[in-house]
Amino acid sequence: xxxxxxxxxxxxxxxxxxxxxxxxxxxxxxxxxxxxxxxxxxxxxxxxxxxxxxxxxxxxxxxxx
Numbered sequence: 001x002x003x004x005x006x007x008x009x010x011x012x013x014x015x016x017x018x019x020x021x022x023x024x025x026x027x028x029x030x031x032x033x034x035x036x037x038x039x040x041x042x043x044x045x046x047x048x049x050x051x052x053x054x055x056x057x058x059x060x061x062x063x064x065x
Contacts, residue, residue, distance in 0.1 A: 003063070008028070008032075008060045010038060011024070011057045013053075
């Protein structure tokens, strides 16, 4: 069997724990982003928005043929 990568979506979650979270979604990311890459990009988005970076969720879709 062969696995064919389709897309990767990363959802960055920002805001204080007590506040309603703010989500920024990045679609069509690279196939296997490293944790350090996600953390760094979350830091960049945090500096742009002024909100603290809380976490990120990575979802990858593939076809198996």
